[in-house]
Amino acid sequence: MPHLMLAPVALPLFTAMLTLLMREERQRVKLGLNIVSTALGLLVAVALLRWAHHSAGATGMGVYLEGNWAAPFGIVLVLDRLSALMLVLTSAIALCAVVFAGTRWHRAGVHFHTLYQLQLMGLAGAFLTGDLFNLFVFFEIMLAASYGLLLHGSGRARVQSGLHYIAINLAASSLFLIGASMLYGITGTLNMADLARSVPLVAPQDLGLLHAAAAILATAFLIKAAVWPLNFWLVPAYSAATAPVGALFAIMTKVGVYTLLRLWTLMFGSEAGASALFGGPWLIAAGMATMAFGGIGIMASQRPVQLACFAALLSSGTVLAASGFGQNSLTAAMLYYLPGSTMGIAALFLLADLIERWRTDGTALRADDGDEAPFLTPELVPRPGLNLDDDEEVLVGQAIPAAAALLGLGWLVCALVIAGMPPLSGFVGKFAMLTALLNPLGLGSSAGAQPGVAGWALLTLLIATGLLSLLALTRAGMRNFWAASERAAPRLHVLEGLPVAALLLACVALTLRAEPALRFTEAASNSLHAPETYIRAVLDARPLPGPASAADDPAIPQARRP
Incomplete structure (x- = not known):
C-alpha cells in the first residue's frame, strides 16, 4: 500500500503526457482518458484514506522515500488522515467538473485535458509532500496549469482577469521563495519534520529572524488562500x-x-518552545476579516457565479479563523465543515452556468464584456429547441421534464450547505464549531488559544455570515426560479445534471454519516496537534536495503542473502 502513495502524482502526470501527444482533433478520446484517469485517482484516494484511517497503525501515518534516501536528505511523501481527506475531496470535485466539461466546455480551447491533469498532479503533490522546496515545485505546477485553465475559452474578461491572477500569484511565489530561503538559512533544512524539530532549538537572538521568515512564508500562503485584504x-x-x-x-x-x-x-505548535502558537492571533483576525468581507460581498452579489465566488471567500475565512485557535475540538469540527462547504461551492459554480444559460434561453453564452464565447461560431450558437452533441452537430434536444426541479432543488441544497442551515452538513459543521467555542476545555481539547473575545467574535460571525448567505441565496433563488414562470423549461444534458447531483448527494451522505466522519476528523486533528508523531514517522523512516547492503547485513538470515 505505501507504493500507492505515488499514484496521485504519477497517474495525472502520465495522463497529461498521453493527452499532450494526441492530436487536438481527438477530443473525445482525450475526454475519455481524462474521465477514466480522474475516476481512478478518486478510487486511489479513497483506498489511501481507508488505509490511513484503519491500517496505518495508531499514528495513521504513511511515509514513502521516493529516492530511497532517508529524510531530511531525500524527497519524502507523507500521508496522514488530513492529506488523504484532501486527496479524496480534490478527486471527487475534479471528477464531477470534468464530466460537466465533457458536454461543451472542454472544446473551448486547446490542451484543456493536459492542463487539467497537470493541475491535479500539482494539487496531489502539494498535499503529499513533506518537503518545503518540493511544496514550492508542486505549487508552481498547479499554478502554471491554472493559468492556462483560467484563460481557457479566451475572451477579454478572461484575459484581463487572468493577467491579474498571474501577476498576484507570481508575487506570492516570490514571497514563498524568500521565506523558504530565510528558513533554510536559519535552520539548515527544508524538510518539514526536520524544521519542526529545529524550531525549538533556534537561538534566542535568531527568533526575530525566524518569525520574520515564517511571516513572509505565511503571507504567500495567505495570498493563495485569498485572505482579506489579499483577495481582490x-x-x-x-x-x-x-x-x-x-x-x-x-x-x-x-x-x-x-x-x-x-x-x-x-x-509553532504547543511544543515549539518560545515560538509556541506564534501567529495564531493573526490567523484568527485574518480569517474573521475574510468572513466579514465574504458576507458583505455575498449580499452585494447579483449574479449566481459571483455568489459562488464570495461563498468561496467565506468558507476560506471560516476555515482559517478556526485553525488559528489551535484547539483540537475546534480543528476537528472545522475539518468536518471543510469538505461539505467546498463541494457545495463547486456545485454552485456548475449550477450558476446552467442557470445563466437558462436565464438567457441558451442564446447568450457570452463573456462579461458582451463578446460571444469565441468557440461558438454563429452556426453553432444554441437556439431555442437546439443544442450541441459531442460531435458539435446541431440537433433537436429532448428536454428533461424535471430539469427545472433539478436546478431548483440543487440551488436549495447549495443554499443550506453554504449558509449552514439544518439539516445538512454545513449546519453540523458549524454547530460542532460553535460547541467547541463554547466549551474550549472539553474532552480532547489541547492547550491552544483560549477563545475569549476572539471566540465570541468568531461565534457571532459564524451565525451572522450564515444568515447573510441564506438571505443572498434565497433572494437569488426567488429571482431565478419563482420569477421565471414565463421562461421556457431548461434543456440540460444528462452529463450536466449528474455532476451537480453527485456533489450534492455527497453533502447529504456526509450529513448521514456525520458521526463516523467526525470521529475521523477528530483523529486527524489529534494527529495535527501532536507534531511529534509526524516528526518521528518521517525522520525514523529508513531506506530499503539494496542488494549490496543486504549481503553485508548480519541481521538478515544467511539463507535469504543473494
Missing part, C-alpha cells in the same frame, strides 16, 4: 473562468489554508 483577485478571476474550471478552483483556496495549517501545527 479572486472574484474577477473565478467569475471569468468557465464553469468546470471554477468548480475545480473551489479547492484552490483550501490548498493555501491546508499548507498554513500543516506548517503552523508542525513548526
Whole structure:
C-alpha cells in the first residue's frame, strides 16, 4: 500500500503526457482518458484514506522515500488522515467538473485535458509532500496549469482577469521563495519534520529572524488562500473562468489554508518552545476579516457565479479563523465543515452556468464584456429547441421534464450547505464549531488559544455570515426560479445534471454519516496537534536495503542473502 502513495502524482502526470501527444482533433478520446484517469485517482484516494484511517497503525501515518534516501536528505511523501481527506475531496470535485466539461466546455480551447491533469498532479503533490522546496515545485505546477485553465475559452474578461491572477500569484511565489530561503538559512533544512524539530532549538537572538521568515512564508500562503485584504483577485478571476474550471478552483483556496495549517501545527505548535502558537492571533483576525468581507460581498452579489465566488471567500475565512485557535475540538469540527462547504461551492459554480444559460434561453453564452464565447461560431450558437452533441452537430434536444426541479432543488441544497442551515452538513459543521467555542476545555481539547473575545467574535460571525448567505441565496433563488414562470423549461444534458447531483448527494451522505466522519476528523486533528508523531514517522523512516547492503547485513538470515 505505501507504493500507492505515488499514484496521485504519477497517474495525472502520465495522463497529461498521453493527452499532450494526441492530436487536438481527438477530443473525445482525450475526454475519455481524462474521465477514466480522474475516476481512478478518486478510487486511489479513497483506498489511501481507508488505509490511513484503519491500517496505518495508531499514528495513521504513511511515509514513502521516493529516492530511497532517508529524510531530511531525500524527497519524502507523507500521508496522514488530513492529506488523504484532501486527496479524496480534490478527486471527487475534479471528477464531477470534468464530466460537466465533457458536454461543451472542454472544446473551448486547446490542451484543456493536459492542463487539467497537470493541475491535479500539482494539487496531489502539494498535499503529499513533506518537503518545503518540493511544496514550492508542486505549487508552481498547479499554478502554471491554472493559468492556462483560467484563460481557457479566451475572451477579454478572461484575459484581463487572468493577467491579474498571474501577476498576484507570481508575487506570492516570490514571497514563498524568500521565506523558504530565510528558513533554510536559519535552520539548515527544508524538510518539514526536520524544521519542526529545529524550531525549538533556534537561538534566542535568531527568533526575530525566524518569525520574520515564517511571516513572509505565511503571507504567500495567505495570498493563495485569498485572505482579506489579499483577495481582490479572486472574484474577477473565478467569475471569468468557465464553469468546470471554477468548480475545480473551489479547492484552490483550501490548498493555501491546508499548507498554513500543516506548517503552523508542525513548526509553532504547543511544543515549539518560545515560538509556541506564534501567529495564531493573526490567523484568527485574518480569517474573521475574510468572513466579514465574504458576507458583505455575498449580499452585494447579483449574479449566481459571483455568489459562488464570495461563498468561496467565506468558507476560506471560516476555515482559517478556526485553525488559528489551535484547539483540537475546534480543528476537528472545522475539518468536518471543510469538505461539505467546498463541494457545495463547486456545485454552485456548475449550477450558476446552467442557470445563466437558462436565464438567457441558451442564446447568450457570452463573456462579461458582451463578446460571444469565441468557440461558438454563429452556426453553432444554441437556439431555442437546439443544442450541441459531442460531435458539435446541431440537433433537436429532448428536454428533461424535471430539469427545472433539478436546478431548483440543487440551488436549495447549495443554499443550506453554504449558509449552514439544518439539516445538512454545513449546519453540523458549524454547530460542532460553535460547541467547541463554547466549551474550549472539553474532552480532547489541547492547550491552544483560549477563545475569549476572539471566540465570541468568531461565534457571532459564524451565525451572522450564515444568515447573510441564506438571505443572498434565497433572494437569488426567488429571482431565478419563482420569477421565471414565463421562461421556457431548461434543456440540460444528462452529463450536466449528474455532476451537480453527485456533489450534492455527497453533502447529504456526509450529513448521514456525520458521526463516523467526525470521529475521523477528530483523529486527524489529534494527529495535527501532536507534531511529534509526524516528526518521528518521517525522520525514523529508513531506506530499503539494496542488494549490496543486504549481503553485508548480519541481521538478515544467511539463507535469504543473494
